[in-house]
Amino acid sequence: MPQCRPFGTTGTKWSRFGAQRYDHAALPTGMPRRLFFVALGAVVLGILIAAPSALADAFTPESGGSQNANDIDTLYKITFYIGIVIFLLVWGVLIWSLVKYRARRDGRADQIRGNTPLEVGWTIGAAGILVVLTVVTFLYLDDIDNPPGSGPNGLSAAAGQFASIDQPDPPTDGGPILRIRVNGQQYIWRFDYPGDEQLFSYNKMVVPTDTTVVLEIEASDVIHSWWIPQFGPKADAVPGHVNESWFKVPAGKEGIYKGQCAELCGPNHADMRAEVQAMTPADFEQWADHKRAQIAAAGEALARERKQREQEAQQ
Amino acid sequence: MEAGTVTRPEPVARPEVVMHGPRSAPRGWLSWLTTTDHKKIAILYLFATFLFFILGGVEALIMRLQLSQPNNTLVDPETYNGLVTMHGTTMVFLFVVPVLAGFGNYLVPLMIGARDMAFPKLNALSFWLLLFGGIAFYASVFFEPPQAGWTMYPPLSDDAFTGGGGVDAWIFLIHLTGISSIAGAINFIATIHNMRARGMGWGRMPLFIWTILVYSYLLVAALPSVAAGVTMLLTDRHFGTGFFDPSSGGDPLLWQHLFWFFGHPEVYIMVLPVFGMISEILPVFARKPIFGYKAIAASTVAIAFLGLLVWAHHMFATPTPTIVLAFFMLSSFTIAVPTGIKIFNWLATLWRGQIVMKTPLYFAAALPALFTIGGISGVMLAIFPVDWYLHDTYFVVAHFHYVLFGGSVFGLFGGLYYWFPKMSGRMMSEFLGKLSFWLMFVGFNTTFLVQHSMGLSGMPRRIYDYDEALGVSVYNLISTIGAFILGIGVLVTVVNVLWSLKNGRRAGNDPWQGNTLEWFTTSPPPPNNFDVVPRIRSVEPMKDIRREVAAASVPAETVAQPVAPRSL
Numbered sequence: 001m002p003q004c005r006p007f008g009t010t011g012t013k014w015s016r017f018g019a020q021r022y023d024h025a026a027l028p029t030g031m032p033r034r035l036f037f038v039a040l041g042a043v044v045l046g047i048l049i050a051a052p053s054a055l056a057d058a059f060t061p062e063s064g065g066s067q068n069a070n071d072i073d074t075l076y077k078i079t080f081y082i083g084i085v086i087f088l089l090v091w092g093v094l095i096w097s098l099v100k101y102r103a104r105r106d107g108r109a110d111q112i113r114g115n116t117p118l119e120v121g122w123t124i125g126a127a128g129i130l131v132v133l134t135v136v137t138f139l140y141l142d143d144i145d146n147p148p149g150s151g152p153n154g155l156s157a158a159a160g161q162f163a164s165i166d167q168p169d170p171p172t173d174g175g176p177i178l179r180i181r182v183n184g185q186q187y188i189w190r191f192d193y194p195g196d197e198q199l200f201s202y203n204k205m206v207v208p209t210d211t212t213v214v215l216e217i218e219a220s221d222v223i224h225s226w227w228i229p230q231f232g233p234k235a236d237a238v239p240g241h242v243n244e245s246w247f248k249v250p251a252g253k254e255g256i257y258k259g260q261c262a263e264l265c266g267p268n269h270a271d272m273r274a275e276v277q278a279m280t281p282a283d284f285e286q287w288a289d290h291k292r293a294q295i296a297a298a299g300e301a302l303a304r305e306r307k308q309r310e311q312e313a314q315q
Numbered sequence: 316m317e318a319g320t321v322t323r324p325e326p327v328a329r330p331e332v333v334m335h336g337p338r339s340a341p342r343g344w345l346s347w348l349t350t351t352d353h354k355k356i357a358i359l360y361l362f363a364t365f366l367f368f369i370l371g372g373v374e375a376l377i378m379r380l381q382l383s384q385p386n387n388t389l390v391d392p393e394t395y396n397g398l399v400t401m402h403g404t405t406m407v408f409l410f411v412v413p414v415l416a417g418f419g420n421y422l423v424p425l426m427i428g429a430r431d432m433a434f435p436k437l438n439a440l441s442f443w444l445l446l447f448g449g450i451a452f453y454a455s456v457f458f459e460p461p462q463a464g465w466t467m468y469p470p471l472s473d474d475a476f477t478g479g480g481g482v483d484a485w486i487f488l489i490h491l492t493g494i495s496s497i498a499g500a501i502n503f504i505a506t507i508h509n510m511r512a513r514g515m516g517w518g519r520m521p522l523f524i525w526t527i528l529v530y531s532y533l534l535v536a537a538l539p540s541v542a543a544g545v546t547m548l549l550t551d552r553h554f555g556t557g558f559f560d561p562s563s564g565g566d567p568l569l570w571q572h573l574f575w576f577f578g579h580p581e582v583y584i585m586v587l588p589v590f591g592m593i594s595e596i597l598p599v600f601a602r603k604p605i606f607g608y609k610a611i612a613a614s615t616v617a618i619a620f621l622g623l624l625v626w627a628h629h630m631f632a633t634p635t636p637t638i639v640l641a642f643f644m645l646s647s648f649t650i651a652v653p654t655g656i657k658i659f660n661w662l663a664t665l666w667r668g669q670i671v672m673k674t675p676l677y678f679a680a681a682l683p684a685l686f687t688i689g690g691i692s693g694v695m696l697a698i699f700p701v702d703w704y705l706h707d708t709y710f711v712v713a714h715f716h717y718v719l720f721g722g723s724v725f726g727l728f729g730g731l732y733y734w735f736p737k738m739s740g741r742m743m744s745e746f747l748g749k750l751s752f753w754l755m756f757v758g759f760n761t762t763f764l765v766q767h768s769m770g771l772s773g774m775p776r777r778i779y780d781y782d783e784a785l786g787v788s789v790y791n792l793i794s795t796i797g798a799f800i801l802g803i804g805v806l807v808t809v810v811n812v813l814w815s816l817k818n819g820r821r822a823g824n825d826p827w828q829g830n831t832l833e834w835f836t837t838s839p840p841p842p843n844n845f846d847v848v849p850r851i852r853s854v855e856p857m858k859d860i861r862r863e864v865a866a867a868s869v870p871a872e873t874v875a876q877p878v879a880p881r882s883l
Contacts, residue, residue, distance in 0.1 A: 057786075058768040061704050069704075076701050083691035090658060090687045097665040098680060101601070102672055109602040109669040118663070119607050119656070126655040130648045130694075137644070137698050144700045145637060186476075222471040223567055225632060225707060229773035233703035236632045238568060239470060240561025243634035258784070262632075262707040262775040264399075264464045265471060267392040270778035 062229040065257050065278075066247035068144045069232030075140045079133060086129075144233070147212045147246035149174015154211035155281045177212040177246075180205065184217070184224030184237035186265055187272035197292050198299070204275045206291075208284035210251040217243040222266065228259035228276055236263055249278040351435035352842055353420050356442050358738065360417025363446055364410050369809070370453075371405035374398045376802055379762075383795035385783040395779035396462035397481070401453075403465030404485060408492045409449045411585040411723050412534075416441065416499045418730055419527045419588065421738060423503060425833035425840060426521045428512030428848040433505035441499040448491030455484035464777060466578070467548070469559035469570050474552040482552065486545045493538045500531035507531075512832065514851035521831045521854065522605065525612045526591025529619045530584050536623060537580035544573035568633055575626035583622040585719060586686075587615055589726030590657060593679040596733050597661055599827050600676035601668030607660040608854055614653035621650045631702040640699040647697035654690055658683045673827070674748030678729030681756055685721025689714055692767065709787075710770025716763045728755070728808060735812070736826045740838040741819030747811040754804030761797025765790040830855040 059080065063073040101109075154175045181192040182205075193199040207213050217226050219237035227234030231247040249257075261272035279287065341349055350356060378398050381389045390398065420438065424431055432438045455461065459479035463472040472482050507528045511520065520528075547558040548570070557563025559570045590611075598605040605611065627635065627643040661683045670676065692714040696702050705711060728751075736742050769787045781787060825834040834857050836845055852859050 057772075059771065061771050062773055072700055072704050075698065076695065076704070079695045079698060079701065083695065087687060087691060090662065091684055093662045094665070094680065094684055097662065097668070098670060098672075101665065101668050101670050103602070103669040107669040110667040111604060112606060112663075112667070113604045114607040114610070115663075119610055119660075122659045123652060123656055126652045130651060133694065133698065134645065134648065137700065138641075141637075141700060144703075222476055223468055225775075227773075227775070229704070233700070234632050234706060235703075236634070238633060240566060241568070241634040258782075259773070260775060260778075260782075264396070264468070264777040266476065267396055267462065269396075270392065270780045273782070 061232075063232065065228065065230030065249055065253065066232055067148075067250075068247065069230055071140050071144045072232045075137065075144075078136055082129060082133070147177060147214055148248065150177055150212045150248070151175065151210035151251065153209070153251045153281070155208040155284065174212070177214050178207070179214045179216060180207075182215045182217045182226055182237065184219040184221075184226065184261065184265070184272075186221050187261070187268045189224075189226070189272075189274050193288070198295050199288055199292050200295070201291065203273070204277060206277045206279065206284060206287050207249065208281040209249045209254055209278050211281065212246060212248045214244060214246045217245060223263050224261045224265050224272065225263035226259075226274070227262040228257050228274065230257050231259075231276070234262050249276075251280075254278050254280060254283075351431075351439050353424050353432045353435065353438060354738075354840065354842075356438050357417050357419075357421035359442050360413055360420060360445070363442075363449070364414040364417055365809075367405050367409035367449060368414070369805075371402050371410060372802060372805060374402040374405065376798055378402065379795040379798040381779060382781070382791045384792065385781055385788050387780065390779065392779045393462060396464070396777070397456075397460035399777050400461045400464055400467075400481075400485070401456075404452065404461075404488065406719070407465060407581065407585070408488060409445070409452070411719065411727075412496060412581070413445050413492070414727060415527075415530065415585070415588045416445075416496065418592070418727075418734070419503055419530070420499075422734065422833060423506055423524060423527055424510070425737075425836065425844055426524055426831050427507065427510060427515060428832050428845060428851070429506060429510040430844050432502050433510060434502050437498050438502055441495045441502065444491050444495035444498070448488045448495065451491065452484050452488035455481045461485040466574060467545075467570075468574075469548060469551065469567050472548060472552075473560065483549070486549050489541060489545045493542050496534045497538050500534040503527055503531040504535070512848045512851050512856075518609070519851050519854045519856075520612075521591075522594035522608065522611055522615075523588065523591035523831075526587045526589075526594075526615050529615050530588045533580045533584050533587075533619050533622065537577040537584070540573050541577035544570055544577070547573075568630070568635075571630050571633065572626070575629045576623075579626040579629065580619070580622045582715075582718065583618055586722050586726075587618065589682070589723045589730070590615065592730040592733070593661065593682050593726050594657075595829075595831060596675050596679040596729050597664045599733075599829050600671045600673060600679070601665050602671065602828075603664055603668040604855065605660070606663035606666075607656075610656055611660050614656045617653040618650055621646060621653070625650060628697055628699075628702070631699040632706045644697050644699050648694065651690065651694050651697075658687060658690075673732075674743070674745055674752060675729045675733035675827070677749060677752040678725050678732060681752070682722055682726045682729070685717055685725060685759070689717030689721055692717065705770060707776050708770030709766045709774045709776060712776050713763045713766035713770065716759075716766070720759060720763070725755070725759075728752075731808070731812075733827065734833075735815065736819075736822030737833055737838045737840070739816055739819070740822055741815050742822050742826060743811050743815040743819055747807055747814070751804050751807035751811060754800055754807060756804075758797050758799070758801030758804050762794050762801055763797070765793045765797075769794070825857065828857075828861075830857050832856055835860065 061069070061073050061076055063069040151174065155178055179194055183190040183192070188202050189205070191201050191205045215226065215235070217235050217237045218241065219239045221239065223239065224237040225234050226237055226243075226245065228247070231249075233245055235243040235245040237243060255278060257276040257278065259274045259276075261269055261274070263269075265272060340346065347355060347359060350359075377390065378395065381387050381395060420432065423429075459481045461467070461472075461477070461481035461484065463477050463482060467482065467485060470476055474482075507520075507524055547556070550556040551558055551560065551565075557565040559565045559567050561567065594605055594611055624646045625643060627639065628647045631640055631643075665680070692710065696705055696711065696714060732743055732748055769790045772785060772787050772790070774781055774785055774787045781791070822838045824837055826838075827834070832845075832849075832851075833840070835849065849856060849860060
């Protein structure tokens, strides 16, 4: 006859005549067992209901601003799912053991000291998972690490003044890429664009869409780190070094992408924000022309003022 | 000589014990200042390091309060960076590493059947160097605490960007605690190699002793690197050298290599002895032998060796060739194998046991659970393209707190509850212990689980304020609430310790039916630890002794508190 016991009582295989008794040791932390399992069930159910909707946001990286960010997101998800399986395995066995094998009055613990096939098995199993992760990583690595060429709707269509835009290195099969020098300083970012005429901006980087942008990242005081989450990788800006990173905002994804310095760089580290505005190549050309004119005008004004001061000093 | 009086026999010539200037042992506070007894030194260690733990915890709570909502103005940015630096430095250099030296000091001689450490005076020196290192460091709050983070990356930590004496106080701390740790490590190595009880070969050494030995070798291997680094930083700051200054031909990345060549083994220094502790606790409470003793000991050595080869995984975002990143990714992966072996072995130790649900077991069983989360996120961070996204975000903060709090601190609390009866002679309150455990467990997960999500949403570490548009305000509020639950949980254990010292039930020699030799002596042990040291025949000498006492058919109460039979 299957035994039906009230909660908090235990009977063991060894107890005579299926005797039951109230056993404090069998209760999880003095809480009625029913309450414990109801609570556990509610938590699990809650997680299962909440997970799919929250999954997209809370458990995965930001992406969508660039293909390498999407690849990182995919790579992250693969490892995350493998991790979930391992997590469930370990927690499952642990909780099962703690509930099932708590001490009973007549109980005997199995005096097992080891099991070579089992131990070899889980060693190989763990190594196997890591081999899989290695292979997957190297499959994605090339696409994340190496910038592709610009797309057909990229800046190349309108390129003229960006003299250094067509770099031989790295070789790409697409259109020419745009190289921007990024300089981190306490607590601002400076962006220098290529070309004969000076073009630079602070804090807000403006880029054309469908164009591969390679950043040459450096710092002039302390270490900073360049990061726009939706573009994926971050890259440390280390004085004395030039670090590289790239992104390519897809056509149609024009807009503002925000990020901030990711390496402690002083008291106002938290306020060292960065912004990238992606616009169509045509708009970008317009912005660049406007900005160049502004810089040139400011330069001329400065030269005029300098001359005036010199004249004043001579008088 | 008159008749009738008792005739005294002629005094027989006896050998005379001559003592020159005998002094009575000092008592009171002086006995603590002058002690060279490993047990007293250990208690000094434990007391001082737990004080630093409380200090570091309060710093963390202030930071959490500041971050509880965006645009908060509780502390200014300078203070916040000071708190970041003090919290990290305190927890690493003044709590986890030395608290393990404290446990090691207490337990190593007892577990191997020795009467003290090999070099008792060096042992006392280790403690006082640590304490004065801590005092020198904390004195900086009276002028200007260091603000460059516990990793102290130049050029930020250089005098041009961080003046004042805070960084110098930090350098002083690293040197003093470094010498303290190396001296302590050499002491452990000498003790463990030379002073084990008869019969205790390498294969019969308790796993905690294995891990303390490996911890010691790692300290000796890794500390010189950071000692060199901070000396170079000191001369850069004050004597015009430019080791880390690119304008003088130096390189900021040199610091990162020197620092992390120490800093990563430091992680294993902080966690391996705790693994050793729970490898002692789990079998005792599961009433089973440890599963795979050799595999656990070997994996400890393997982790230590591999741990010396992974340092640059802290530098994945620096300008470094991809081939180097790939090497450090693979070397970091390999560590997951011996770590996984340990976790599976602990699970197998609980499997089909008779688990006695006492507080030490709660904490010990939480370690594999929480460390698994930290291990999984660790493997994710080892994949360098993924790390390019996650590096220096709150995901990393969550990761290393799961490793260092979920791993080390939960294990340490298990060790505290397990060995407190031995140290004090009194049991701790089970009710307060379990209350503390559940508060800490719930509080810890509430604090740190959401920090993964903060990092994934793009929140960097070490920021005193964040943009509301980042969408992390709710996560931060949850985390702050969790931190206070965690803090209350720790407080309950503090209360428990203080209460139990006076009011705890008498523990007796062996309240848990332990496996190792420290339970052979009284609680607390006498100054010489043992009058008789039994010959060791297995890795569980106390089981042998109990069996022998039972076979000698002595009364049952003697079985519970065995005395050494003559034959031993």
